[in-house]
Amino acid sequence: MRRLLGSAVIGSVALLALSPLPCFAQAAGAAEIELLRQEMRRLQERLQKIEQARAPAPTAPVVVPVAAQAPPVVAPRPGERELQLEREHPLETLGLPIPEVAGLRISGFFVGSANYNSHIQMVPEFAGGAPVSSEPHRTDFRFDQFTIGAFKTFAPWLSAGASLEVERHSHRHTHGFDPDFGCLSSGAPCTEQFGSEAATTEVSLHRFNLTGVAPLGKGLALSFGRFDTPYGIERHDAPLNLTATTSELQRFGRPQSMTGFQAAYQFTPWLDATAWVVNRWENETTEDPFEDNNRDKSVGGRIGFTPLQGAQLLNFGIGGWWGPERDNDTRHDRWILDADVTWSPFSRLLLAGELVYGGENEVSFRRRGVPFPAPSVNRRGANWLGLYALGHYDVTSWLGLTFRYGLFDDPDAARTGVAQLLQSWTITPILHLSRLIPDLRPLGVTYARTQHPLDWVDVRFEYRLDQSNRLVFSDARPSVPISEADRVGHEVTMQFVVNF
DSSP states (O other): OHHHHHHHHHHHHHHHHHOOOHHHHHHOOHHHHHHHHHHHHHHHHHHHHHHHHHSOOTTSOOOOOGGGSOOOOOOOOTTOOOOOSSBSSHHHHTTOOOOEETTEEEEEEEEEEEEEESOEEOOBGGGOOEEOSSOBTEEEEEEEEEEEEEEEEEETTEEEEEEEEEEEEOEEOEEEEOTTTTTTSSSSOOEEEEOOOOOEEEEEEEEEEEEEEEOSTTOEEEEEEEEEOOSSSOOSSGGGSSSSSOOHIIIIISOSEEEEEEEEEEEETTEEEEEEEESOOBOTTTTOOSSOSSSSOEEEEEEEEEEEOGGGOEEEEEEEEEEEEETTEEEEEEEEEEEEEEEEEETTEEEEEEEEEEEEEEEEEOOBOBTSOBOOEEEEEEEEEEEEEEEEEEEETTEEEEEEEEEEEETTOTTTSSOEEEEEEEEEEEEEGGGGSTTBOOOSOBSTTSSOBOOSEEEEEEEEEEEESSOOEEOOOTTSBOOOOBSEEEEEEEEEEEEO
16 A cells, blocks of 8 residues: 555656646746655655554564464363374374383384295204294295384383294204114114104293493493394394394304393493303204203303494494303303404495304214214214305385305204205395385384394395205105205295384
8 A cells, every 4th residue: 555655646746747748848947847856855755754654663563363373272182192294103104102001112023924945954853953934845824923012211221121922933853763773773774854843833031121221431231131142133033134034153053042131331432342141042943941951151242343333334243152051061161253244335235244153062962864874973072163144235215135145064063963064045135115105204223233224014035045065955744764855945935024
């Protein structure tokens, strides 16, 4: 309105001043033109005063129209909650709250798979057994694992957590067989055959910890519980691995879990140390429980170095384990030396590796039969060497590719039951299904000592080629003497992993 009024006034004066009408032009003189100019100045000054009078004072409150005001804050009704645009948890996508009971954070995972095996590795019973994901030359659909846990942070220096695991698994080993004498007599014939172990479903106390940070130096973390051994990148649980199966080193060469006390200290950002006193060597190959089996304890530790941090994380560590691991025997020790490394040269590429060398004093075990005949061993020292090298590359944000090479040298047959050199080549494309959901935040957890995040939902397509320099792979049925075997086995797995 102000601009319209000003324009009209100025326009009228300008028309009067510049009008080309003959009567006005003839009568106008220099004095009249000067009067018109003065009148124009007065009108402009008046217009400025009117605009200043209508403008609000600088300190005056601004009155917002009712239609432009924010809606009033209304307290939610019981059971209602505000939905956030950025989803933190998959349940929030459905409008459901993050699972929490009495202040405890509830989380876990479940795993299913489809599997095919051409052969099963023969492992004599004193060395444990080999995993059987399906019978030879069959495809089998399985529900492998379900784990649920509760976790609580009481204070920055005190936290606790525990989880239960329901696992469906099958491990098969071989027995030396002869209808008259067995394989104990040196002169009798001896042939290996698979046992008739059926798949079982076990409910176990999986992991737990009570952790406090003592005010010593930069903070000494003290924990009591059941933990994964902190060597390398491979773990017992499928969601924590970049492959569907584990390496020979993980199966035969070192303990996978431990129960007892653990202490950890971060000296500097690039130097940390962990030490523990635990019950025993726990490994799923031999299906060891977590209760101690003799009067002594096992001890171990790891020193970690992180010279590169951030996106190009480089971490390597040196550790060891020592303790008597036989039932009711504290005189004969088992030990390992372990070295591991993880490195991310750039954000899409992850490299990892682990090397273990171990030994045990005065090992004894039975004679082995066809197809890998060997005499019995009595109180002889044994050593073994294992390693794996792993690379993972993210082709896109939702598709990754993992390759792993594994080697296990068991010249004294103490860990696999056969004096052999065992190798494997594994390739695993991984489809990160949950990354295809817009606005779904990542899980917030990474693989051990890496910057690579775990995902809510993964589908893994794995092919694995196993090879030995001995005839240790067979497709024979249980309780049937094995007269023929192969040096090569093939495994195909499609694995589904869901975290919640």
